[in-house]
Amino acid sequence: MKLSAEQTAFARRLGHDFARPELLVRALTHGSIASVTRPDNQRLEFLGDRVLGLVMAEALLNADADAAEGQLAPRFNALVRKETCAEVARQIGLGDVLRLGRSEMISGGRRKEALLGDAMEAVIAAVYVDAGFDAARACVVRLWGERTQQVEADARDPKTALQEWAQARKLPPPEYIEVKRTGPDHAPIFTIEARLADGQSEQATAKSKREAQQAAAHALLDRLG
Known part of the structure; x- marks a missing residue:
């Protein structure tokens, strides 16, 4: 060939x-x-x-x-x-x-x-x-x-890290909510909100749900310190 x-x-x-x-x-x-x-x-x-x-x-x-x-x-x-x-x-x-x-x-x-x-x-x-x-x-x-x-010494997946943060404080696992979807069917853009049971949340936008979830979790972790 x-x-x-x-x-x-x-x-x-x-x-x-x-x-x-x-x-x-x-x-x-x-x-x-x-x-x-x-x-x-x-x-x-x-x-x-x-x-x-x-x-x-x-x-x-x-x-x-x-x-x-x-x-x-x-x-x-x-x-x-x-x-x-x-x-x-x-x-x-x-x-x-x-x-x-x-x-x-x-x-x-x-x-x-x-x-x-x-x-x-x-x-x-x-x-x-x-x-x-x-x-x-x-x-x-x-x-x-x-x-x-x-690669960072603590390079944990942001969603995993956020779940561990919640568990350490006896909170339920975070929720990931699709807030908005825009763009054509062949190239959608997703806005996802990562939300904790205590009401704290952050949103992120990306070309895939997984990427948007990770970015939202990362943003929320940054805010939580």
């Missing part, structure tokens, strides 16, 4: 020369366009999630020899979560080369956080299957760059 010009350019941005280009093609194939002869990237996504996790765990241990598990775990979660994978995917223009069905393209699939994050994991797996763990590690370390050095 020969890569298209766009896929070849993407492979260069990725920094890997595929001996088996069909692996990259599969990693870029979303379920919305898959068929019996055109398998989707879900199995590669499953594998890539594990490869990424091992690379990040190793990188964090090497970056801070004195860190305890309780410090490493939130840093690890921050580096492997879907938002970070999607951020890296945008950095290398992965969305531009995704193979999507018509309905997914119309609904803005090339910009969707979860879809980009999943495809990034699939691409990591494609490199791993094509050339082994050392090649996959080198690719991930290069793409994640200084994130492993700069």
Whole structure:
């Protein structure tokens, strides 16, 4: 199989020369366009999630020899979560080369956080299957760059941190309420309110409900100190 010009350019941005280009093609194939002869990237996504996790765990241990598990775990979660994978995917223009069905393209699939994050994991797996763990590690370390050095010591997911704050004060878990949805169906914008049982709340707006929830939780945590 020969890569298209766009896929070849993407492979260069990725920094890997595929001996088996069909692996990259599969990693870029979303379920919305898959068929019996055109398998989707879900199995590669499953594998890539594990490869990424091992690379990040190793990188964090090497970056801070004195860190305890309780410090490493939130840093690890921050580096492997879907938002970070999607951020890296945008950095290398992965969305531009995704193979999507018509309905997914119309609904803005090339910009969707979860879809980009999943495809990034699939691409990591494609490199791993094509050339082994050392090649996959080198690719991930290069793409994640200084994130492993700069990740905050307390990099907990904001929603988790807010829930822990509430539990420590014997409050029920926070509520996340969709206040408003604007924009076209293919590119909606969500405004979400994070609200505690004692009435304290903050709102945030983003392109996905999950991102807006995280941002609202972060804003409320900032106000709570």
